[in-house]
Amino acid sequence: MPGKAVGFTAVELPWLCPETDSLITLAESPANLGPLCSRDVGLTVFLYRFAKAAAEPDIFGFAPGAFHSPVLPEMAAAFLGSSRSGVIPRDNLAIQLIQSVVDRAVTLAKALAQSTRLAPQTAVAHVTQLVPLGWYAVASVDGLSATDVLLDPDYVRDLERIQNDVWGIEHQSITRRLARRWRLPEWIGTTISSLTLPVNVAQRLVTHPGLFAIVQLAVMIAQEQTRDLGLTRGADRQQLTELLQLDDTMLEQLCQPPSQQNVSKSLPPQSNFDRDPHSVPLLISLLRTAGQSRRRNGNTLVHELECHIDHLHKTIHELGVKLVDQLRDAKLTGLAEFAAGAGHEINNPLAIISSNAQQLLRSEERPERQESLHAIVRQSNRIAGLLRELMEFARPPRPVPQYFTIDELCRAVEKEMAPLAMERKVHLKFDPCDQDIWIHADCKQVTRSLIAVVRNAIEATPSEGLVRVWVSLSEAGDPTITVEDTGPGLPPDVALHAFDPFFSGRRAGRGRGLGLSTAWRLLQQNGGSIRHIPTATDPTRFVIKLTKAEVEQYNGRQSA
Numbered sequence: 109m110p111g112k113a114v115g116f117t118a119v120e121l122p123w124l125c126p127e128t129d130s131l132i133t134l135a136e137s138p139a140n141l142g143p144l145c146s147r148d149v150g151l152t153v154f155l156y157r158f159a160k161a162a163a164e165p166d167i168f169g170f171a172p173g174a175f176h177s178p179v180l181p182e183m184a185a186a187f188l189g190s191s192r193s194g195v196i197p198r199d200n201l202a203i204q205l206i207q208s209v210v211d212r213a214v215t216l217a218k219a220l221a222q223s224t225r226l227a228p229q230t231a232v233a234h235v236t237q238l239v240p241l242g243w244y245a246v247a248s249v250d251g252l253s254a255t256d257v258l259l260d261p262d263y264v265r266d267l268e269r270i271q272n273d274v275w276g277i278e279h280q281s282i283t284r285r286l287a288r289r290w291r292l293p294e295w296i297g298t299t300i301s302s303l304t305l306p307v308n309v310a311q312r313l314v315t316h317p318g319l320f321a322i323v324q325l326a327v328m329i330a331q332e333q334t335r336d337l338g339l340t341r342g343a344d345r346q347q348l349t350e351l352l353q354l355d356d357t358m359l360e361q362l363c364q365p366p367s368q369q370n371v372s373k374s375l376p377p378q379s380n381f382d383r384d385p386h387s388v389p390l391l392i393s394l395l396r397t398a399g400q401s402r403r404r405n406g407n408t409l410v411h412e413l414e415c416h417i418d419h420l421h422k423t424i425h426e427l428g429v430k431l432v433d434q435l436r437d438a439k440l441t442g443l444a445e446f447a448a449g450a451g452h453e454i455n456n457p458l459a460i461i462s463s464n465a466q467q468l469l470r471s472e473e474r475p476e477r478q479e480s481l482h483a484i485v486r487q488s489n490r491i492a493g494l495l496r497e498l499m500e501f502a503r504p505p506r507p508v509p510q511y512f513t514i515d516e517l518c519r520a521v522e523k524e525m526a527p528l529a530m531e532r533k534v535h536l537k538f539d540p541c542d543q544d545i546w547i548h549a550d551c552k553q554v555t556r557s558l559i560a561v562v563r564n565a566i567e568a569t570p571s572e573g574l575v576r577v578w579v580s581l582s583e584a585g586d587p588t589i590t591v592e593d594t595g596p597g598l599p600p601d602v603a604l605h606a607f608d609p610f611f612s613g614r615r616a617g618r619g620r621g622l623g624l625s626t627a628w629r630l631l632q633q634n635g636g637s638i639r640h641i642p643t644a645t646d647p648t649r650f651v652i653k654l655t656k657a658e659v660e661q662y663n664g665r666q667s668a
Contacts, residue, residue, distance in 0.1 A: 114253045115275030118245035119285045123157075123187050124150040125194040125248075128381040128388050131184055135398035138175035145234060146214075149244055150196060152234055157290050158183050167295055167315075168231035182399035185392050188385060194248050195384050202254035203247050205335050206240050213239070213330035216362055217322055224352050225585055226318030235299050236323050238292075239339055242282030246275060258337075267338040279338070280304055299323055304342045307351055321351045333365045455492070462488035504626070507550035507634050511657060514545040514579050514587050521558045521577075525566060533571040536562075539578035545587045546657040549634040554654070557627035561591045561638065561650050564623050568595035568648065582653065589652040597648045598640060606640050 126134070130144050130151040145152045155170070158180055162169040187194075197203060214233045221232040247254040257263060257274050271278040280301070287297035298314040303324055310324075311317035325348040328340040349359060385391050465484040472478050522538045529536035547554070565575045573594040580588050598606060607628045624638075631638050631652060641649040 113276060114246055114250045115271075115277035115282055118242065118249045118275070118282055119277070119289070121194050121245050121248065121286070122191050123194045123290075124153050124196060124244055125188070125385060126151040126154050126184070127383045128385045128391065129383075131188070131385050131391060131395060132381070134175075134184060135181050135394045138180070141175050142230075145237070149237055149241075150194070152237055153241075153290065153292070154184070155180075156234070156292055156296060161293065167293070168228050176402065178399040178402035180399075181395040181402075185395035185399065188395070189392050192386050194245075195386070196244050196248050197251045198383055200247055200251040200255065202243070202251065202258045205258060206243050206247075206337065209327075209330050209334045209337055209339075210237055210240060212334055213323075213327045216329055217326035219362060220322045220326055220352065220354075223354070223358060224318070224322065226352070227316060227322060231295075232319060232322050232326075235296050235319065236326055238296060239283075239300050239303060239323065239327055240279075240337060241286055241300055242279040243337070245282055245286060246279075264336050264338070267341070295319060303327065303340055304338075306342055306344045307347045308344075311351075317351070321348050324348060325352065329362055332363075458488055458491055462492070504553070504629055504633060507553055509548050509634075510551055511546055511548055512551045514543075514547065514589070514654075515541045517547070517551070517555060517558065518577065518579065518589075520555055521562055524555075524559055525562045528563065529566050529575065532566060532569070534566050534569045535572070535574045536566065537574065537576045539576065541579040543579075543581070545579070545581075547587070547654055548657040549636070549654065550630075553630040554634055554636070557630045557636075557638070558589065558591075558652065560623040560627040561652065565591050565593035565595065565648070565650070569593045570595065574647075576647075586656045587654050589654070591650045591652070592647045594647045598642075607638075 127148050127150065130141070130148045133140055133144060134151075141151065141155065145155065155175070159174040160171040160177065161167075161174075162171050214236045217232045217236040218229045221227055221229045243254060253274055257270055260270050263270055268278045275282075280303070284301040287301050295315040299316070299320045302310040302313050302320065305313070307317070307321050307324060310320055314320040324340055324343050325345070328343050328345065328348075331337060331339065354362075381388055462485055465481050465488065469478060469481040469485065472481060518538050518541060522536065525536060562575065562577065569575055575591070575593045577589065577591050580590065582588055607624050628638050631654075634654075636652060636654045638650060638652045641651055
């Protein structure tokens with residue numbers, strides 16, 4: 109094929125042909141297509157072109173049952189039967205070199221997505237996989253032309269001229285034209301079409317600037333560690349790290365080259381079929397039959413309805429949990445207001461009773477009356493102590509926010525509660541927290557809340573029992589502290605009143621007083637929450653949710 113025609117022929121490709129395994133899975137078990145995208149760029153492009161996208165606001169995913177649509181196998185059969193082009197030559201040297209860059213970039217992009225939480229890891233991985241789209245297209249048309257360009261000694265210095273000389277058009281233009289002609293989703297097309305632009309320019313053109321920055325930085329670092337393909341010429345590392353708010357430690361970890369062991373683990377398993385689907389007899393018939401079967405049986409509609417039912421049940425469950433929490437919070441808020449008023453009213457006559465009893469005690473000579481007056485003073489002091497606790501629950505001090513880590517919080521509580529656990533012969537275990545999670549709240553109040561919950565667990569646990577505390581992250585990235593004990597648990601009727609002031613659950617093995625009530629109140633005013641999680645046979649479980657400090661706040665604390 110004449111060199112000048114290669115690039116323009118690549119632009120006119122009808123598709124990038126998925127591999128044989130992918131097409132068989134498409135026909136026989138479409139639910140398993142997702143993992144195959146990680147090793148088959150042709151399948152990734154095909155699904156984003158023809159599978160139904162999810163409804164807003166999920167711009168990255170696919171609609172429920174999208175892979176079960178009869179359209180997919182029918183379209184694959186039509187392309188496969190009408191053209192033998194678009195097959196990526198996996199044994200081609202250029203493709204192998206490009207794949208090494210892509211594999212490394214995908215790993216880095218996932219790590220960045222997990223750290224920054226600016227875009228889903230799956231979406232970031234798929235976009236990164238499609239960055240060298242022009243290279244794949246050229247190689248599928250003429251593998252030798254792709255290799256000639258990549259092995260040219262002047263390629264790194266003058267890549268655009270060499271690509272234009274050999275292909276007739278440079279890589280970025282091929283990618284941009286294919287993304288538009290194949291109608292890839294905008295968040296994919298605008299990202300892979302703008303990768304050679306500085307991020308401060310590209311963010312005005314791309315649909316998702318955060319995703320763009322992740323992909324551009326990942327590809328830039330991957331090329332430094334493997335081979336320069338010229339995919340991110342014009343990118344500015346400093347602008348990217350500032351936009352992604354990466355610290356030096358994170359960036360240093362990303363820039364560490366991968367070990368050979370990790371590289372070998374990432375290699376995809378060998379297929380039992382020839383990767384070229386044109387070499388497999390009856391594959392077109394299999395795809396057509398799958399499409400016809402789905403149309404007859406209505407598999408797509410059934411699957412979609414089942415997914416909607418699952419989503420409905422999940423929503424009902426979440427609403428039920430929220431309603432219970434809202435009712436409890438409203439009840440405790442009302443009790444707090446009542447307690448504030450009642451505590452003030454009771455405290456005044458109580459002070460008079462105690463004062464008069466002490467005055468009489470000083471002049472009383474008869475021992476039996478002295479004992480009675482001592483009893484009045486003791487009980488008055490007891491009531492006064494309960495009122496102080498009640499007032500603290502009703503109107504706790506205003507929080508004084510500061511920065512602290514979950515690890516610091518847990519270590520302080522463990523040190524405080526260890527003597528009580530030892531005294532009661534209870535095993536107290538704090539699982540180590542391997543993440544540096546920062547909180548912006550009143551450290552003393554949050555610490556006191558966790559102490560109250562752990563104390564409650566220790567006092568409810570029999571000798572040689574276990575109290576375990578561990579930290580996890582919610583879907584939003586906020587820390588969750590779970591306190592679990594092997595005590596007798598809370599019956600449903602007792603659990604409803606677990607946070608009520610002075611409610612006694614002693615028949616369930618629990619203490620009495622304001623420990624959990626105060627914990628709820630202090631957490632509430634620090635942006636947190638606490639819930640009792642009912643279980644059938646597992647240990648008793650309380651879950652504390654806190655709010656993770658924003659990255660800007662964390663950086664501000666560090667600079668201060």
